[in-house]
Amino acid sequence: xxxxxxxxHDDSSGPVPRQPAAVARDWARANGYPVRDQGRLSVQVEAAxxxxxxx
Numbered sequence: 337x338x339x340x341x342x343x344x345h346d347d348s349s350g351p352v353p354r355q356p357a358a359v360a361r362d363w364a365r366a367n368g369y370p371v372r373d374q375g376r377l378s379v380q381v382e383a384a385x386x387x388x389x390x391x
Contacts, residue, residue, distance in 0.1 A: 360385040 357377060364371045364381045367388075371381060385391070 363388070 360377060360381065361371050363385055364377070367384070369378075369381050369384065371377060377385075
């Protein structure tokens with residue numbers, strides 16, 4: 337939390353933070369998940385990425 341706003345880094349149930357989203361997107365593509373070049377990752381991709389990386 338920074339000034340009462342969530343940074344997305346402490347909450348494992350929230351969206352994947354911005355920089356790692358690119359990493360998660362590359363991981364998803366390499367593992368057969370359909371992802372767009374831009375925009376939010378799907379809940380399924382976020383959950384699969386977290387599960388694969390101990391999150």
